[in-house]
Amino acid sequence: MIQLIDVSKTFTSDNITIDAVKDVNFNIEKSEIFGVIGYSGAGKSTLVRCINLLERPSKGQVLIDGVDLIQLKEKDLRVYRQKIGMIFQQFNLLASRTVFENVAFPLRYQGLGKKQIEEKVMYLLELVGITDKADAYPSKLSGGQKQRVAIARALANDPGILLCDEATSALDPQTTQSILKLLKEVNKKLGITIIIITHEMSVIKEICNRVAVMENGCIVELNDVISIFSNPQAQITKDFINTTSNLSHIDELIKEKSSIVNLENGQSLCRLDFYGSNTADPIISYISRKFNVTASIIFGNVEVISETVLGSLVVILSGLMENQQQVLEYLNDNNIRVEVIKNA
């Protein structure tokens, strides 16, 4: 388990102090995939570097299974670091070494024989699906392949934790998907705890169990991914979620007075958010039968996050005003969040 207690990091240069990370507290459970999202400059990279002390926190404690890394001597810290793998946005492979040698790089001084190293490296290359490139130099690889090699290298010392610092930010969407899939597999197969730093909500959605949202060095929101997506609290979280769905377009359409959102008398424009067991279809047919209110769908967005359905609909309700009121109450009672965007 990883515990950060009151971790702060202050940089000073030319008498200007910058609080890159401010009083961060959280625990990360074993085998969890934990995301940290924020805009660039929010301090998330500094935060993840505080976990393996590539950046020494100005204050606070970093506990790995109860041991405060900050109190350790250099030499003992290095032993702990071997159990914390790390991958980077720019891959950081050694250009003068082949793929094989890159993966074997951290295995030196581990008391392994040549044969054992070879077996281990080949096992890791197979795990990340890149055995055919063992003798290639990094310059001959694509970005996705490089990151696979970096993952294999980070796993060489059988770490319990894998830190991913913007590991997919330099990759195209398809490659990002395949790398995330690999990380998920690694998490399942090896039970390794993964911490992912990213500025893309889609990455969080794809793979994380819990997520911390960072802004100006502080964590403004921390929750499991379903809760974050279904009920975001902070404005920045809402902004991030909007980047992954097209629902925010409705505001633009209203602003532009588009004909799609033109309401006639007795109509209202509503947004319905539902998740889990509620699914939209029966509800919409039910309200039309029961309350005589029709709902025409303008926008829809359905996500599946950690096997939970998370949907949003923008609909125009038409019918008697009092019936519409009943509909709203009925929806509320059924755990569907309703927001009336506009009344005619």
Next chain:
Amino acid sequence: MLDLLARYTPNLLDYSDEFIKSIGETLQMLLFSGIYSFIVGLFIGTLLVVTRKGNILENTFIHQVIDKLVNLFRSIPFVILITALIPLTKIIVGTFIGVKGAIFPLVVGCTPFFIRQVDMALSDIDYGLIEAAQSMGISPIGIIFRVYLKESIPALARSVTITSISLLGLTAMGGAVGGGGLGSFVVRYGHNRFYQDITYVSVIVILILVSIMQCIGNFIIKKTSH
């Protein structure tokens, strides 16, 4: 062939023994001062890089001392340096003339130049690689040898080539003030007695030496770049 040489390089033929000996001396000076400068320069240059602020063995004091000394020695013209070093050379090697007396000042003159070259080569390594190695729990010594030096072999090969060529220039200058080698040979005969054929043939020999060094350098760079 001999007729041809006799016609175009009559003086050189007269002093051919001394000419061959001079080439040997130049090579000797180049080799020995080159090896010493390489070892000392690589060591101090690496120290300069890793003690820089924010680097793996940050130490402002050591860094500043090396940095200032390098600048100091680099700013002294070699002919003056060699003269200024005479007392020290005498203490260290016992004599300040001949090949033996030239090697020490050559090392002192060449090493700061090479240190700067090493500094540039190692500083070119993406610091991300150092961070990656640190994150694997590799010790500073391991990082120096397995990342800094290993990854910058092509750049270091380039540095060694440039430094060797400039060192060849220094050996000629050292020769002019009593060191021996092609420099002193050309000064004695080409310059003082105005035997022009000696000057030109020496120029050709030096050109060949430079080309050989450049070729070896390029070959190593090509072999080690991936």
